[in-house]
Amino acid sequence: MRRAPLRTTLAAAAVAVAVALLAGCTGATASTSSDDATPSSGGELVHAVPALADGWQQQQSNNWYKSQVWTQLVETLVYVDDEGTVYPWLADSWSESDDGLTYTFQIHPGVTFSDGSALTADVVAHNLDVLGLGDVDKGISRSPMIPLEYEKATATGDLTVEVQLSGPNEGFLASLGFFAAGMLSEATLDLPLEEQAQLENVAGTGPFVLESQTPGQKITLVRRDDYDWASSAFSHTGPAYLERIVFIAVDEDASRLGALESGQVDSIHYVQPTEEERLADAGWNVIHAPYFGTPINLVLRPQADIVDDVRVRQAIQVGIDRQELVDTVYNSSWKAATSAVQQASPGWVDLSDELAYDPDAATALLEEAGWTTVGDDGIRVKDGERLSLTAYTSPNLNTTSQLLELIAQQLAQIGIDLQIRQTDATSYSEVFSASATQLIPTANTFLDIATLKQYWGSSATNQFLLPSGAADTAEWDALLSQVAQTAPGTQERADAAAAVQEAAIEDAYTVPLIDNYQVYVTSPDVHDVTTNAVGRPYFYDTWKSS
Template sequence: MTRRRSILSAAAIGATLTSLLLSGCATGQSTASQGSDAPVQGGDLVHAVTAIADGWQQQQSNNWHKSQVWTQLVETLVYVDSTGEVHPWLAESWAESEDGLQYTLKLRDDVTFSDGTPLTADVVAKNLEVLGLGDESKGITRSPIVPGEFASAEAVDDTTVLVTLSSPNRGFIPSLGFFAAGILGESTIDLPLEEQAKLENVVGTGPFVFESQVPEREIVVTKRDDYDWASEAFDHEGPAYLDSITFNVLEEDSARQGALEAGQVDSVHFVQPSEEQRLSDDGFNVIYGEYLGTPINFVLRPHAAITDDVKVRQAIQHGVDRQEIVDTVFNSNWKPATSSVQAATPGWVDLSENLAFDQDLSNTLLDESGWTETDSDGYRVKDGTRLTIPAYTSPFVNGSGQILELAKQQLKAVGIELEIRQSDASTYSDIFAAGGTPIFPVANSFLDATTLRQYWGQDYTNQFQLKNGELEEQLLGVSETANGTDERAANLAELQETVLEEAYTVPLVDNYQVFVTSPNVSGIETNAVGRPYFYDTWLAQ
């Protein structure tokens, strides 16, 4: 089986792990267990998370906090591991037409939803149409997870679905493995939007079912005894080992860590990187959930004031010391980014030389762009205006405030003033969407590099706020070629190089989703985008 995690434990520290993390690969046969080797049936896991907001209609559930619950209740047609390999799940096989416009999905015939109804092609087609097209009558928008080329889905027979695209997108099958492309029971998708948004109405095929909740504070899910259709990517068959999972909300990092160390919870999502090694030394399991995507990076928008000059953007790119950020904000188990995609991504190209920390080069670039004068504080000035660039923190990027503070110090050495401003979950979307926001820390995840079009494409999220189709041809080239082919590798390499040459991004640190567990917890799995699955998880007695 292909493992989906790297694990730092007291018994696993050393050169092997270091070299594996450097290469962006998982640790092979390592496990999270520090107890007996044989899985134990039963037990109630308590898992602490940062937040769980209301609103569980699937298109509303595409965030990190909700996904930790969602993946236990709702399953997808395929499973994508951290290498990008696609495994069958609810769909046992699939075939693509020669022109890339149609996909035939063959479903398992032994799956039932938690309300007892069977998984059928009619239900799957209905799900895919809601995901790919939305449901205007209910006010449900299409999901950005499903490629925009989706045109229709129809049942051919009880276990066969035919999907038609308007134009080829070789990332279609992997996109079906994203947690927010789950297959829901008909009793859920027939409900109006406000009823679908209630967690108690979510009917899925997962190994756990909803039991109870205290809104925004606690959610309890319990094992489904008749579950027996896990993907081949998991370690066992049949029902989950755990009897239940309780998701507790502890907003502060220190509160989650304290609860873990006090034995009040069994596992937590995210602790401060500075605490990871100490917790490992104390016998806790630190799990680095690798994923495909883009590193933690600064987006530099070419149509915002000041960053509209490519030489200024390039000066920022070479004025940031990635290794110092890793050493100061993170630890030795994290690595500086080496390209505009993470090193674990199929088709990644090592462009670290293009990202070299070089203050002399930054100074030359700024001189060439006309920022030749300096004021009494050492900042560059042109036409009486100081070289000041606002940059916003992100509530969704680990350590974004610390990263920006360190980058501010580093960039001052070349005469750039970084003006740090705060954002939170309530203001993030509006600030990010504003075209005049020049610098923003971002970290994206995807199951296939075709999804870069969703993030960078001018007709989609358009993170760089491009206006003249600068990346459209290259993004399309990646979208229309299959993962693992020479054509995809060449197209993705060209795209990575262009994004760095134009300095649309400053890649900083290859990212992980970090989970820490008590020594008696084993078998937490993370998929290609770092989302946790507790199906294989068990508690040593």
């Protein structure tokens, strides 16, 4: 049996996160950061986010905004920090069978849900089955973060759970630390989908509970005074320091920033990159939370018109000047992407040479693909058809409009016309799922690079919409499976991860652009906001200077 590594206390990473708006709240005024390193208990944090959409069933809570509320209410079996270390949390320990097919978890004793019920092995097993298999009768889909190899969980004792996989997947343990793989009470799980989706029915084990809400506008959480089972990844034990957290939805970037600077809120999520240096110079806490996952990238669909030719996709790959994107849209805190995954991710390999800006090579690729004629407007033509592509913005990435506008200028220099279409939270998913969509930006998070199998595998999410049964697809799936079957930290895993990244770049299924961060800005009197490996904030250790 391979045992879980034991690691004790880690000082919580200071990452500022909090944004809050007014509407009946008392916001903190900005002040000089305290030199007193001793946290104080009490106070209210007002945190502003761009949106607070409805739909709180766990598998529906996987977005940047709702997740900031969710992480205060619901906890996971393990915690993965921003260096990739896996810590015990609701599971005190675990073991893995030598064949990688069985995991056994010992559950922390004495944990209770906010509805007063106990966390037992039976409840954990039920949660894991809903996450790994879904609940067909209730219309609940399985979690895309849990490996497809998941078969079942069984309570083998009051606090012992055994999980069976159909095949080895070394990303399974880390996937249990994903914020939307949390443990919910039996009463919550027993509700129909539409009632699970109501926030007032969510009973988790977290250090805060729901006090009140105005749906879509404001959510107030209050501290649980009986909380006492924090992971050793955090810097204290017992109840949270903050008495309350107020989340407020403020959709416009300028309005959120104005609320912060006027003292109406304590912290905000998302600020335009052009504002970051000014805010830092003025004494605000500007936190760039790196995360494991893919960079901001353009997904190219090999079945879509024109980009079905790999040479066109490769021309786009080297026809984009990533450093100009950084210099124009961002600032020196941001970096050009150097691979198909972010540099912060374990398993990253440097492919910056393959991504180097080379318009001459791009031109040669397009001419090899038959786009040899250039019209009076500078756009290439083949068989009477202009080399015109359509790209869509993403509502989940607040700089994609500016990025695409600059990319359109760059691609025009090699004879590609890029038309930009807007999407919103309603239309994005439909556009992203369409095989005819040629280019669309995205950025994915994961706690282990093996999760790329869930994102990119043809039998899973199949983000590139590769045709099932094709020889190239089978080779691609085999590369992803090799990553999942190798242990983190081994040379085998490093080699397998490198092979996947190299193939993704060579086939130009993805065009990496910018290594992404979650940016939070807080007033100077807000301290010790912790973010995990996927940039989500935890306010358990957070406190405010008096």
